Amino acid sequence: MIELDRAGEVWTVTINRPDKANSLTHAMLVELAEIMEAAQAARVVILTGRGKVFSAGADLEEARAGLAKSDVWERLSGAVAALPGLSIAALNGTLAGGAMGMALACDLRLAAPGARFFYPVMKLGFLPQPSDPARMAALIGPARTKLILMGGQKITAEEALAFGLIDRIVEAEELQEHAQALAADTLAASPEIAQGIKRMCNPV
Secondary structure, three states, rough: EEEEEEEEEEEEEEEEEEOOOOOOOOHHHHHHHHHHHHHHHHHHHEEEOOOOOEEOOOHHHHHHHOHOOOOOHHHHHHHHHHOOEEEEEEEEEEEEHHHHHHHHHHOEEEEEOOOOOOOOHHHHHOOOOOHHHHHHHHHHHHHHHHHHHHOOOOOEHHHHHHOOOOOOOOOOOHOOOOHHHHHHHHOOOOOOHHHHHHHHHHOO
């Protein structure tokens, strides 16, 4: 249910469980984390999904059984954040719940026009994953973060772009091509320069 395409120095990771809105099981999260931990040598990592939803978050049955509180979410987002290369979330559709963490940890976020963004953990009786609120607030500010996490708001792609939660809206069928185009300059540069610029852009 997790696909990995290694085309030279570009790794494309695809969540492929469209019949379940790409909801994530513990096994899928572990596989994603292992891929990201192994992707230190990749110059570019593109994260996307099959179908019309990027991910609905945790598989509901597993969430009720304890997945919602598992540290595997933090392991995954931490591995994405630690990537030395350029990471791009190519969000083919709606992004919800704990799945937000891996997208927030990416360097860039593209989204299809119909995507929605929401993180309803509070009403489900859970805290968000530890790093997610701070990463979200760094992008869109504390008040808008509370709008999503505490106000329970579903944000449209247009609102997400205006907030700074995503960087561009791209037609779903063009997401992969656009992500590849954004990666071109990074791939053309020396790894030392590209990685150095990424480090300089990170908060001190």
